[in-house]
Amino acid sequence: MSTAEETAGGEAQAWGEVTPDAARRLLVAAVEAFAERGYHATTTRDIAGRAGMSPAALYIHYKTKEELLHRISRIGHEKALEILQVASRREGTPTERLAGAVSSFVRWHAGGRTTARVVQYELESLGPDARAEILALRREVDGEVRGIIEEGVRSGEFDVVDVHGTTLAVLSLCIDVARWFNVGGPRTPEEVGELYADLVLRMVGAQGPTA
Amino acid sequence: MSTAEETAGGEAQAWGEVTPDAARRLLVAAVEAFAERGYHATTTRDIAGRAGMSPAALYIHYKTKEELLHRISRIGHEKALEILQVASRREGTPTERLAGAVSSFVRWHAGGRTTARVVQYELESLGPDARAEILALRREVDGEVRGIIEEGVRSGEFDVVDVHGTTLAVLSLCIDVARWFNVGGPRTPEEVGELYADLVLRMVGAQGPTA
């Protein structure tokens, strides 16, 4: 709510479902640390320190450092998927739904940049099993966007030659927001969301008003 | 040349200017390792091993592990900038030059994915001085693309409301290719380059034939 704190502290509300309290504090601390330094450059001592605890406390709530990343990644991907599912199943034309999906997806990547960074860019630090689980979620994410684009093509609203390639490009554009978005920068997450929704409608050749 | 080897081995020719031979082999080994595991997860023993040398040999040619990343990053950014400069200064309309710039930029990110990954995603592992130097190169990259878009807007070929935001989006789209492109996948770098050139022309509202 308050725009004063927009770091992971401000994003903490997204982790409200995680209990008990100490486990959540550790998770939020891990998100901050992983986003700043990357998974491999983050030490368990750093995570515990940010949460105001001793290094050993981490291992009461999590078996390994990797389990922290795994949990963060799964919760984050589930949230991202949920955002797209809600947007995709709303009433409206494919044009309206694609614009809504892109703008809310981008808003999440920009506003929750700290979390999104970890979710989108630390995937390869996971072990094979955890990575496979997350990749399944990503295929679902992909499917939601492709579904809207396919509908728009069928209805004649969109003009797209390569549906898979365009889907990939749209998602890629949205995801990369987490890499470059700067909280102190000139744009708000909402502004980027609107700009990107417009750009994506142009990419798919939407007929309606694009601005 | 040969399409048989498209890993960093095949990209090795791009490092031809680096001498002596042993220093180049170490650099290529470092590119491969950084791209696979990330900078922090790569050990100097791994780099030296890939180059067929003992761990100590690394320190004859480079002062630290970070110097390897710094050199890779600078050479890579200079190459990326050169690609855009050549495309930008060619003869032709803004539409033609933007399409050429995007397709060759994307081709580089897809074909030289191993290198591009390190160049685009390991920036934050550099120390402050090295990072500042690289960021200056990135601003030049940004300026090249923005220049073409501004010209297209002035000539009336492009319909762009937010030039800075659109420039950011175009570059973001191209750069993210390095994250998802798979050498064994269904698309060649050339195909992705053509698709993306088309998508970018749509994004800027280019008037001419977009396919």
Next chain:
DNA sequence: GGCCACACTAAGCGCTCGCTCACCTTCGGC
């Protein structure tokens, strides 16, 4: 009040990291 389950800490184990150092080989110049 006595007791136990739980959350947490201080200390530190075994290991691997980036990096160094003493020594060895190879080879062109005279």
Next chain:
DNA sequence: GCCGAAGGTGAGCGAGCGCTTAGTGTGGCC
């Protein structure tokens, strides 16, 4: 045929890593 520089190796240092273990405080329940 000897020499010094250049380029390499094997062994290992100090530091910091992920993680463990023995012990401490604390709050709820009979």
